[in-house]
Amino acid sequence: MEETKDLIQQRREKLDEIREFGVEPYPHKYEPTHSTAAIHRDFADIQETPDEPQTVRVAGRVMTKRDHGKSSFAHIQDGEGRIQIYVRRDQVGAEPYKIYRRFDSGDIVGAEGTVFRTRTGELTVLVDAIQLLSKSIRPLPEKWHGLQDIQIRYRQRYADLIMNPEVKDVFLKRTQIVQAIRDMLNAQNFIEVETPVLQPIYGGANARPFTTYHNTLEQSLYLRIANELYLKRLIVGGFERVYEFSRDFRNEGMDRDHNPEFTMLELYQAYADYHQIMELTETLIAETAKIIHGTTKIRYQEHDLDFTPPWRRLSMVDSVREHSGIDPVPLSADDLYKEAAEAGVDLAGDETKGEIIAELFDTFVESKLIQPTFITDHPIEVSPFAKKKPEDPEFVERFEFFICGMEVGNAFSELNDPIDQRQRFLEQANNLKAGDSEAFMVDEDYLRALEYGMPPTGGLGIGIDRLTMLLTNQYSIRDVILFPQMRPEN
């Protein structure tokens, strides 16, 4: 950057001076014997200066440096924490000390020495030899306030991670969350699979896709908006329990809980219905909360959440009745339209009864669902891959679950009747033709798979980013995605 030229220039000059001492500022390797955490662990009990000092080698980034003439203290930071080092001229030698004086905060160094405790009780490495492992020529943000500017934190996540340990912790927890879920599913004989990101026909959700083009095939391809239809093909093929952590892409707006690319766990279990999937869902998430927090009761922003199963189950119609005062069941589509419009729901006028119910839910219910809640039995019109309820074909065996007003997951008893599925596809295709940019096309190959026969199957999708937000108390999805989507800087 132009503005930092002076400081960068100064550091480049130091780089040249270090080279003039015959030292390579970017060597190829170093072999630490201890991480900073290992030193704190292994030497926790030592007093002042031990009788039989043990030599350690530790490597990391210089974060602070306090020069005192002929000696100097510094803290170095590695992947696990920090350790103080104490560099004395009479210990390392006059010339190495001169070189060390050219080190800056931000430099990566390797230090060899013995561990002792300072007068003030801090565990410290008394350095016998210190080596530059990588010269930093761009200054770090200020040591006390760290890096605050949210724009720089997202654009330069590397700087954010160096300066803000709590950010690193969020992303470590994200990995732990994914690993916890993976372990639990594997333990239940689920098989992790990989399915296409580039799809000739997108489907499995209602969303606008990103479109790309394959030159050799001379064909448009879409980045997946979901992997649902591929995983169900695998159920047809005889994999009876499959899952995938799927990076999905939706060409839509961005806000605190939407990023154009996001991670969804989808899983499918043959012979299960949505009731079993509900139990699996609440167990998976409660157990994950326990692994991360040791409890199923956690705080998110201003809410105390309780993930302890069983979660509340409420049909969509009941939830609408409860929160809007409108009971859709006895009403005709026309009457429901009038009531909904009167209540302030924004409607175009051509909605079906089921679509109006879904609108009522969005308007009156969704934001009020704070504690984990299963909303079940959606209208068929908004659920093209779910099985009808045997006792009421206007509704389907489906649930979504909501936490803090956010939809976190979606599941159904999967539609496996190929004739019915074809009909639902045709309705979507008509919607697409009628201008609904989020409807999708008929997937003939998927229908062919269903025609071979798919066992009764329960399926589930969980928004991993949103789940991570909840379990790490982050307000924005950008705070749980390492590199959130941003406009170009210039």
Add this chain to the structure above:
RNA sequence: GAGCCGUUAGCUCAGCUGGUAGAGCAUCUGACUUUUAAUCAGGUGGUCACAGGUUCGAUCCCUGUACGGCUCACCA
């Protein structure tokens, strides 16, 4: 896409009805061999996001643009 707010030194931030800028940290010089926001003394560092306008004069008022944040819309 709309509304509101923000953008000042490398970083964190001040800046009064409009008189062309400050602090702390970082950095540089000097002193200092148990400091830890090291300390002490002295320096360097700015197209006040960008482009126009009003004004004798603009970081400040107005308009536009860029980027960001929040809210809403969109997104089952």
